[in-house]
Amino acid sequence: MLDAEFFCRWLTLAASWVERDADRLTALDSPIGDADHGSNLLRGFRAVIATLDEQHPDTPGAVLAVAGRRLVSTVGGASGPLYGTLLRRTGKALGDAVEVDRDELAEALRTGVDAVAGLGGATPGDKTMLDALVPAATALRTSFAAAREAAEQGALATTPMLARKGRASYVGERSIGHQDPGATSSALLVAALAETAGA
Ligand code: ADP
Ligand code: MG
Ligand code: MG
Numbered sequence: 001m002l003d004a005e006f007f008c009r010w011l012t013l014a015a016s017w018v019e020r021d022a023d024r025l026t027a028l029d030s031p032i033g034d035a036d037h038g039s040n041l042l043r044g045f046r047a048v049i050a051t052l053d054e055q056h057p058d059t060p061g062a063v064l065a066v067a068g069r070r071l072v073s074t075v076g077g078a079s080g081p082l083y084g085t086l087l088r089r090t091g092k093a094l095g096d097a098v099e100v101d102r103d104e105l106a107e108a109l110r111t112g113v114d115a116v117a118g119l120g121g122a123t124p125g126d127k128t129m130l131d132a133l134v135p136a137a138t139a140l141r142t143s144f145a146a147a148r149e150a151a152e153q154g155a156l157a158t159t160p161m162l163a164r165k166g167r168a169s170y171v172g173e174r175s176i177g178h179q180d181p182g183a184t185s186s187a188l189l190v191a192a193l194a195e196t197a198g199a
Contacts, residue, residue, distance in 0.1 A: 001099035006196060007063040014192040015045035021188060028181040032168040036077060037181040042077040044083070060100050064091025078166050079182055082116050082129060086131055089115035103195075105138035106147075113137045120165060124154075127161035127168060127175060129182035136190045144199035151190035155183040 022038030030035035048067045057063045068087030071080050090112030094100050100108070107176075114131045122128045124135075132154040139150035156179065163175035166182075 001101055002060060002105060002197075003099045004060055004063050007060045010193050010196040011045070011048055011052065011063070012065055013196055014189050015049045017188050017192055018042055018045045018185070021185075021189040025185055026183050028179055028184055032163060032175045032178045033166060033181060034077075037079060037185065038081055039073045039084075040077045041185055044071045044080060046076040047071075059094075059098055060105075060180055061091040061095050061096055064088065064094065067091075069128050079129070079185070080119070082120055082182070085115050085119050086112045086133070088112075092111040102140065102144065104136060109137045109140060122165040125161065126164040127158045127180045127183070128163075128165050129180070130184040131155065131158045131161070131180065132186035132190065136186070144194040144197040147196035148187075148199065150189045151187040154189040155179060158183045 016043045023041045024036030024038065025041060026035050048070045051066055051070045052063065055066055064087045066099050068084040068091060071087065072084030075083070090108045093108035093111040094104065097104070098188065113130065116133065117123060117130060120128065122130050124131050127152050132151040135146045135154045136151035139146040158180035159178065160176060162173065162179075163169045163171070163180070168175045168180065
């Protein structure tokens with residue numbers, strides 16, 4: 001079973017991987033964006049960890065709600081409200097359960113991913129974070145390892161896509177041939193989740 005401590009460990013690991021990969025995420029955002037994705041997430045996740053250390057939320061839903069609010073308030077770019085919505089809506093779907101299992105998390109994550117699609121108006125194939133998140137949410141019904149693999153494959157699959165949403169859509173055909181930064185950071189977050197679960 002997954003408790004508040006598990007979710008804090010996940011976000012702490014994710015934050016450390018964001019630190020490690022921030023330059024790479026920013027470099028991916030350079031040809032098809034404004035070269036700030038790594039620094040956006042770095043600022044956001046540092047704030048998330050600081051707030052979790054202060055507040056010690058005691059349910060999975062509360063951890064995700066606190067983290068999501070912090071991302072919205074600290075990340076100026078598109079990814080702040082989108083990831084903030086993902087975490088807040090996933091957390092809300094978990095309710096006030098003290099522990100949840102993987103199936104419950106998979107179902108809640110589906111709700112969170114749907115909310116991201118609702119907010120940003122994107123669907124899979126548009127070259128966004130949804131290309132990693134949608135397959136990951138489906139695969140999480142099978143296992144953490146399957147979710148990690150699905151997110152990674154989903155991120156890689158964005159390279160040949162034409163961007164239809166967000167800043168990358170402004171460069172039109174020139175978006176083709178570059179991996180989407182948000183799909184890449186989504187794969188990182190899902191990989192950190194699987195790692196935390198021991199998968
Ligand atoms: P900004 O584009 O405002 O500088 P970031 O660079 O932090 O924000 O994040 C860019 C990422 O956000 C993109 O790579 C993409 O994955 C994601 N993104 C942008 N717009 C949307 C959208 N409408 N729906 C889903 N994801 C989006
Ligand atoms: Mg950017
Ligand atoms: Mg920006």
